[in-house]
Amino acid sequence: MNIAFLTTDTLHHAFFARELAKAFPIQIALLESKPPAQPFPCAHAFEAERDGHERRVFFSGGEASVKDFAPSREFADVNAPEALAVLREARPEAVLVFGTGKLKGPLIDMFPGRLVNLHGGDPEEYRGLDSHLWAVYHKEFQSLVTTLHFVDKGLDTGRIIQQVDVPLSKGMALPELRAANTRACLELCLSAFSACERLGRFPSRRQRRKGRYYGAMPAVLKDLCVTRFAAHTGSLP
Numbered sequence: 001m002n003i004a005f006l007t008t009d010t011l012h013h014a015f016f017a018r019e020l021a022k023a024f025p026i027q028i029a030l031l032e033s034k035p036p037a038q039p040f041p042c043a044h045a046f047e048a049e050r051d052g053h054e055r056r057v058f059f060s061g062g063e064a065s066v067k068d069f070a071p072s073r074e075f076a077d078v079n080a081p082e083a084l085a086v087l088r089e090a091r092p093e094a095v096l097v098f099g100t101g102k103l104k105g106p107l108i109d110m111f112p113g114r115l116v117n118l119h120g121g122d123p124e125e126y127r128g129l130d131s132h133l134w135a136v137y138h139k140e141f142q143s144l145v146t147t148l149h150f151v152d153k154g155l156d157t158g159r160i161i162q163q164v165d166v167p168l169s170k171g172m173a174l175p176e177l178r179a180a181n182t183r184a185c186l187e188l189c190l191s192a193f194s195a196c197e198r199l200g201r202f203p204s205r206r207q208r209r210k211g212r213y214y215g216a217m218p219a220v221l222k223d224l225c226v227t228r229f230a231a232h233t234g235s236l237p
Helices: 011-020 045-059 081-090 105-110 132-137 174-199 219-234
Strands: 001-007 026-032 073-076 092-097 115-119 125-128 143-149 158-165 212-214
Touching: 001 011, 011 026, 011 045, 011 092, 011 174, 026 081, 045 092, 045 174, 073 081, 073 132, 081 105, 092 174, 105 115, 115 174, 125 132, 132 174, 132 219, 143 174, 174 219
Parallel strands: 001 026, 001 092, 026 073, 092 115, 125 212
Antiparallel strands: 115 143, 143 158
C-alpha cells in the first residue's frame, strides 16, 4: 500500500515516517509549514524538555527531518491548490494525516474512504488541539488514548478505525508523553494499514458522541498539566 503523508516537519514526525516507511512506502510527504496563529502565548518550558527527550530516544541526540525518510514537498497549507495537484499526481492508495491544520472540502473529496487522521486523544471526549493536555488538565487520564479515524468535514468527527491507550509508566514526566503517543500512533497505523491490505478497506465504527472542541492550551495552564501528570504517574503501581 502506497501512502501519502500529510504532516509537519518535527522530530517525532520524522521518527514516525522512518518507522512507518519500513513497512509501508511513503510515496510523498506534504509538509505544512505555517502554524496556526494563536491570540495568546502557548510556548512552555516543558516543550523544550520534550524536544530534547525525543531527540535522545528517537535519534540518539541527533537531528532528523521527515525529508530524510520520504520524498517531500513543503507547503504553507496542505489545502493549497499546488498541494492538491501534487497529491493528484501521486495517486496514493491511502492518505495519512498527522499534525496538520484543518483539511478543507476539496482535499477531503479527493480521497473518499482513503483519508485518515491520527488524533492524539479520544474525539468522543476531546476534539481539536492539545487534546492530551486538556485531558491531563481535567485529570481525565483515561482519555490519554490515540485514535485513527476517517477525515470528514467536521473536526475530528469521522468514523473511528482503531484506538489504543498511550502507555504510561510510574514516574513518567510530561515531556515524555508525546514520544509515547508517537509510538502508539505507529502501532495503530501498522495494524490498521495491514488490516486494510487484507480486507480492501478500513473497518470502522461511528462515533458514539461528539466530544467538546478545545483550542490550543495557553501557556499559563501548562504548569498545572506538568504537576498533575507527575502526580498521576507517581501514583501508578
